[in-house]
Each structure stands twice: as structure tokens, then as C-alpha cells.
Amino acid sequence: MPLNKEPLIKLTQVTQQFTSNESEVTILNQLDLSMYDGEFVSVVGPSGCGKSTLLNLIAGFLMPTSGSIKMRHQLITSPDKTRGVVFQSPTLYPWLSVEQNIAYGPKRQKLPINEINEKVKLLVEQVGLIGSEKKYPFELSGGMKQRVSIARAMVNEPELLLMDEPFSALDAITRRNMQGLLRSLWKENHQSIFMITHDIEEALKLSTRVLVFPKNKPGELKEYPFNFTEKIAQDSTYEPDTDEVFQQNKLLLLNDIM
Ligand SMILES: Nc1ncnc2c1ncn2[C@@H]1O[C@H](COP(=O)(O)OP(=O)(O)OP(=O)(O)O)[C@@H](O)[C@H]1O
Numbered sequence: 118m119p120l121n122k123e124p125l126i127k128l129t130q131v132t133q134q135f136t137s138n139e140s141e142v143t144i145l146n147q148l149d150l151s152m153y154d155g156e157f158v159s160v161v162g163p164s165g166c167g168k169s170t171l172l173n174l175i176a177g178f179l180m181p182t183s184g185s186i187k188m189r190h191q192l193i194t195s196p197d198k199t200r201g202v203v204f205q206s207p208t209l210y211p212w213l214s215v216e217q218n219i220a221y222g223p224k225r226q227k228l229p230i231n232e233i234n235e236k237v238k239l240l241v242e243q244v245g246l247i248g249s250e251k252k253y254p255f256e257l258s259g260g261m262k263q264r265v266s267i268a269r270a271m272v273n274e275p276e277l278l279l280m281d282e283p284f285s286a287l288d289a290i291t292r293r294n295m296q297g298l299l300r301s302l303w304k305e306n307h308q309s310i311f312m313i314t315h316d317i318e319e320a321l322k323l324s325t326r327v328l329v330f331p332k333n334k335p336g337e338l339k340e341y342p343f344n345f346t347e348k349i350a351q352d353s354t355y356e357p358d359t360d361e362v363f364q365q366n367k368l369l370l371l372n373d374i375m
Contacts, residue, residue: 121152122153123189123190124151124152124153125152125153125154125156125165125188125189125276125277125309126150126151126152126175126186126187126188126189126235126277126311127150127151127152127186127188128148128149128150128151128174128175128184128185128186129149129184129185129186130147130149130183130184130185131145131147131148131149131150131174131181131183131184131185131186132145132146132147132148132181132182132183132336133145133167133170133174133179133181133182134182136234142336143318143335143336144166144167144168144170144336145167145174145181145336146335146336146337147184148171148336148337148338150328152277152309152311153232153307153309154276154309155307155309156309156310156325156326156329157309157310157312157323157324157325157326157346158310158311158312158324158325158326158330159312159313159315159319159320159323159324159325159327160196160220160312160313160320160327160328160330161313161314161315161316161317161320161327161328161329161330161370161374162329162330162331162332162374163330163332163374163375164315166330166332166335167330167336168281168313168330169281169313171313172202172279172281172311172313174193175193175200175277175279175311176192176196176200176202177194177195177196177197177200178196179309180194183271188200188276188277189204189276191214196228198222198273198275199275199276199277200276200277200278200279201271201273201275201277201278202270202271202276202279202280202284203263203266203267203270203278203279203280203281204266204281204283205281205282205283205285205286206286207254207259207262207263207265207266208266208313209254209262209265209269210254210322211253211254211255212253213253213254214250214251214252214253215241215246215249215250215251215252215253215257215265216237216241216250216251218254218265218269219236219237219240219265219268219269219272220233220234220236220237220242220272221269222269222272222273222275223236223237223272226273228351234235236272237250237268237272238252240268240271240272241268243268243271243301243302243305243306244264244265244267244268244298244302245264245298246261246264246265246268249261250284250309258291259286259287259288259291260287260291260294260295263283263284263287263295264295264298266283266296267283267298267299267302271302271306271308276309277309277310277311278308278309278310278311279311279312280310280311280312280313281312281313282313282314282315283312284296284314284316284319285314285315285316292319296319296322296323299323300323300346300349300350301350303323303346304350312324317367317370317371317374318357318367320346320370321343321357321363321366321367321370322345322346322349322357323346324343324344324346325342325343325344325346325347326340326341326342327340327341327343327370329341329370329373329374330374331373331374332373332374332375339373340348341366341369341370345357345363345366354366
């Protein structure tokens with residue numbers, strides 16, 4: 118972890134409690150966490166451990182019970198366009214075409230039309246939707262819809278992309294393709310990414326750091342730095358499924374969670 122750099126995101130002593138059946142439940146307990154520019158951080162953990170809560174706090178959808186969350190020293194108090202969010206189910210406007218969906222944010226910001234067209238063209242290319250620009254959401258597969266969602270989030274050039282189980286509704290092959298796409302976007306655009314996933318392999322294959330909510334320590338986080346994503350990007354012959362180190366780390370994470 119870079120010690121000499123300023124964090125992009127900094128959580129200090131963040132506690133999140135919710136009321137359930139008239140009693141307080143602590144979901145996150147005095148959590149300290151820093152994330153740096155260019156990192157790809159994944160979060161894994163058992164169902165209900167607080168993964169989405171953590172993402173919602175960083176997005177600004179939720180305020181912590183106590184503690185602070187800052188982005189470049191500024192307290193996060195509401196969602197804004199410096200943090201783009203991609204959800205599990207694509208949230209596209211059904212009456213707008215692919216290119217109109219992507220252009221929606223920049224149009225609202227009243228950016229010059231030439232600039233919007235350029236951004237949309239570049240993103241359509243980057244997410245692999247050339248030829249589908251004029252299609253409407255009902256004409257797209259699940260994977261294509263999620264490609265539009267990612268483009269829609271990235272068109273605003275967010276400093277941080279937050280993804281809540283973005284591929285969990287997709288079939289295995291589409292998912293693998295989307296993982297490759299996301300790795301390329303991360304590398305080409307030097308994008309910082311914070312992703313929640315249920316899939317330990319996905320976390321290991323994509324991230325530079327994995328945060329785990331261990332099963333026996335509710336509210337706490339454990340961290341592991343990894344470099345498999347760089348290996349996969351640089352060496353097309355590298356096969357994690359036959360790499361002993363990869364498999365050992367997978368077991369390590371599984372033991373933490375299950
Ligand atoms: N707004 C809320 N009010 C009350 N309880 C909440 C609220 N949001 C989340 N919770 C509770 O907090 C806990 C953590 O929820 P969260 O959605 O963060 O878990 P998760 O790890 O993302 O789960 P999953 O993997 O199943 O999606 C759950 O018990 C949930 O019911």
C-alpha cells in the first residue's frame with residue numbers, strides 16, 4: 118500500500134448501526150480504511166455482513182452512525198458525480214437508446230454536444246457496443262445492459278467507480294467476458310474501483326486488494342493485497358485455475374468467510 122500518497126477515500130472509526138426488532142445492531146464497528154488512486158478493491162463476506170452498507174456509505178447514500186468518510190479530505194455527505202455507481206440490476210431508461218442512455222448524464226450537465234458525442238463514441242467502443250448504439254434496452258442481453266450501465270457510470274469520469282455485485286446476474290461465459298472488460302477499463306483509464314462480490318475467484322482475479330468480512334468477527338475487516346489481475350493482464354497464457362498460489366489464496370479467503 119502506498120505510504121507516501123494521500124488516500125482517495127478515508128474511513129475513520131466508522132460505525133454503522135441499524136435498529137432491528139427495537140434493538141440496535143452493529144453492522145460496521147469502528148472501521149478504519151484507506152483506498153488509494155488506481156486501486157481495484159473488492160469486498161467479500163457472508164450474506165448480510167455489511168458489504169452493501171459499506172458501499173452505500175462511500176457512495177453517500179447513507180450517513181454513518183459515527184465516524185467520518187472523506188474523499189480527498191472532503192467529508193462525503195451525499196452522492197455526487199465523482200463517485201459513479203453500478204448496481205447488480207442495470208438501471209437504464211427503457212425509452213432511451215444505448216447512446217442516449219450513455220449521453221443522459223452529460224446532457225443534464227449541459228456539456229457541449231460535440232464533447233458528449235465524443236465521450237459516448239469512445240465509451241461505446243471501450244465497452245464493446247459498436248453496432249448497438251441505436252438499440253433500446255429491451256433489445257439487449259443482460260451482459261449488454263450491464264455494459265451500458267458501466268458506460269453510463271464512466272461517462273461522468275468518476276474518480277471512483279463503485280460496483281455492487283455487477284456481474285452476479287449474468288451467466289458464466291458473459292461474466293468472464295465482463296471481468297475481462299472491467300480489467301481493461303481499470304487499466305486503460307487508470308480507474309479506481311471498489312467492487313462488492315459474492316465470488317471469491319472474481320475478487321482474486323480482478324483486484325489489487327481484497328477486503329474480507331470474516332465470519333467470526335462481525336463488523337470488522339481483514340485485508341489481503343493480491344497481484345493476480347496484473348498477471349492475467351500481462352500474460353495471456355497464465356491460468357489461475359492451475360496456479361497453486363492462486364488456489365491457496367482462494368482457500369484462505371474461503372476459510373475466513375465460511
Ligand atoms: N436501512 C437499513 N435498515 C435496517 N437494517 C438494514 C438497513 N440496511 C441494511 N440493513 C441490515 O444490515 C445488514 C447488512 O446488510 P447489507 O445489505 O450491507 O449486507 P450484505 O453483506 O451486502 O448482504 P448480501 O451479501 O446478502 O447482499 C443486514 O442484516 C441488513 O438487514
